[in-house]
Amino acid sequence: MSAPVHEPQLHPGITSERSVRPGDRNFRFLTTGAGITVLIVLAAIAAFLIWKSIPALQNNTGSLLTNQQWLPDADPPSWGISVLIFGTLWTSILAMVIAVPIGIGTALFIAFYAPRRLSKGLGFIVDLLAAVPSIIFGLWGLYNFMPYLVPFAEWLSTYLGWIPIFTNNVDLYTKSILIAGVVLALMILPTVSAISREVFLQVPRSHIEASLALGATRWEMIRMSVFPFSRPGMISAAMLGLGRALGETIAVALILSAVFEINWKLTEPGGNSIAANIALKWGEAGDNGRSALIATGLVLFFITLVVNMTARWVVNRRKDFSGAN
C-alpha cells in the first residue's frame, strides 16, 4: 500500500496520505473482524442446525410434511412437521391480527394525540412492556388472564359459533389457541408500536401542517398524509411483530395444552407451536428426538429469517428515498 515511487513529493516531510499507521491498520482489522464474526455466527447457526438435523430427517419413516405424529424416538421413528407449522402460524397470525391495530393505535396516540409530556411517559411504558420476561407473561396469562378470557371465548362460541373457527364442540374453553394468541398479541405489541411510532415521527412536518391548513380534521390528516407515507413502515412493523410471535416459546408452551393435531377451532383447548414443542419435548427426547427437534428448529429459523429479511428490506428501501431528513 505504499505510494508509487515516481509520484512527485510536493511537500517533503509530510507523510504521504497513502501510508497507514500500524495502530490504524490493527484497529480497523479488529473492528472489521468483529463485524465479520456476526456474519459467521449467523451462517454457523444455519450450518449447524442443518448438519445436526440430517440424521432424524434420514431415518424418518413417516412423511415429513403430512405425518401428524410425533414419535421420533420410536422404532421406527415417525414424525411430521405439519401440525407444528400450522400451530405456529395460526397462533402468530391471530396475535398479529390483534396486535397490529392496537399497536398502530398506540403509536398514533403517542405521536399525534397525547400531550407532549404524556407521550414521553407512554413511550416509556410501552417499552417497559417489551422488557417483561416471557415466562412472566406465561405465568400471568395462565393463572390470572385466562379466567377472564374464558367467558369471552364462551361468548364467541355462543354468538359467533356459526363461523367455523369459533365453534366449540368440546365445551372446554381453557388453554386454547385464542388465549395463546391474545397473550402473544400483548407480547408483540411493543414491537409493532415502537416501529410504527418511529415511522410516524418521520412523516415530514410540512405534509402534516399542509393538510391541517387545508381544513382536514386530525383523522383526515392521519389518513391522507401520515398513512400513505408510512405504509411500508407499518407493514414491516407488522412483519417484525409476526417474526417475534413465531419464535415465542415459553408463554405459548405454558398456555397451550400441546395437543398434536391440526385444529382450526380457536376456542377449543389444543394447539402447538414449533418453539413450544421444542421446549416441552427437549428434556425427555433421545438422540433422534433431539435431531428431529433441531429439524423443526431449522424450519422455524428459516421462517423467521424470511419474515425478518422481508420486513427489513421494506424498511431499508424506504429509508433511502424518504424525504424526512
Next chain:
Amino acid sequence: MSLKTDVHLPINPSDDPLRLTGRRLPRWAPAASMVAGLVIGILLLVTGVKILGLTWWVVALLAFLLIYGGWTLSVEGRRHATDRIATAAVYLTAAAAIIPLAWILITVITKGISVINLEFLTSTMRNVNPRAEGGGILHAVVGTLTQVGIATLISVPIGICTAIYLSEYGRGRLARSINFFVDVMTGIPSIIAGMFIFTFWILTLGFPQSGLAAGLALSILMIPVVIKSAEEMLKIVPNELREGALALGIPKYKVIIKIVIPTAISGIITGVMLAVARVTGETAPLLLTTFLAQDVNWNAFEGSQASLPTFIWDQIARGTQSSLDRAWGGAFALIFLVLIFYSAARILAAIYAPRER
C-alpha cells in the same frame, strides 16, 4: 367575532349563512357521552339484563361510542363524526396497551411480595419437597447473575467493535450486509440461539452443559441489540469533533478511542443495560443449554446451573400450591432485577443524553 356581529345580527347564530365555522359540540360532550354510557352499563349491571350476553362494561363502551358518534353526526356532520370516533378508538387502543402492563405488574407484586423474605432470598431448593413450604431462590439468582455476566462480557466487546466498524469505517457491500444481517439477527427466536449453542458447543465441541453455554446462547441474543444501540449513539457524535481531531494530525484509531467513544459512552452504556435487561428474562435458551438445578453452582464452566426464569418454569411445572407461590416469588425477583437494569438505563440516558443539534 366582533366583525361578524357588526355586519348583521342574525337571530339564531346557526342560521347565519355567512358563518365561518361549522356547528360544534360543546366541550363537555365527550364526558357527557361517557357518563351516559356508564349509566347504561351500570343499569344493566344492577338489573342483571344482558344484551347479547355482553358484560356491563362492554355495553357501556358500545353505548358511549353510539351516543357520542350519533350526537356528533347529527350536529357536526360525517367528517367530524369520523374524526371523533377515530380519536376515541385511538384512546381506547392506548388504554388497551397500558392496562395489561399495569395488571401484570400489580399481580406479580401482590403475589410475590407475600413470598419474598430473607429466608426465600438466601436458601436454595436443595432437599425441598415440591409440596413443602420453604425453599428459596439463592441458587437461581447466582445462576442468572453469572450467565448474564458472561453474556455481557462476550457481547459488549464484539458489539461495540462492530458498531465502530459500521459507523466509522463501514462503506460498501460488506458494511451494508453486516448492517442488514444484524437487523435480521435481532429477530432470531431465542430458542434457536439455545439450540445452536447446544449443537455447536455441547454436541460438536463436547463441552458439558454449563452456565458458560447459557451465557454464550444469551450473548447471541444480546450482540445485535448492543450493536444497534451503540451504532446509533456513535452516529449522533458530531462530525466536527472527528474532523477537528483528524486535522490536528491524530491517528484515526486514537480519534475513535479518545474522542468519539467518550462522547457517546453514556448512550452506549444505556444500550448495554437495556440489552442486559432483555436477556435477563430469557428462558428458552437456558432450558437447552443448562438444565435445571436445585442447588448453588458457583462453577460456570461445568454442571447445570439454575437461573430465575428456569426456576419459575420448574416451579410451575411442579404444580403444587406452594411451588406456585415460589414461582410468583421468583417472578417478583426477576421483574425486580429487570426493572433495576431498565430504570438504570433510562436514568443514565436521561442524565447524559448527548444533545442533538
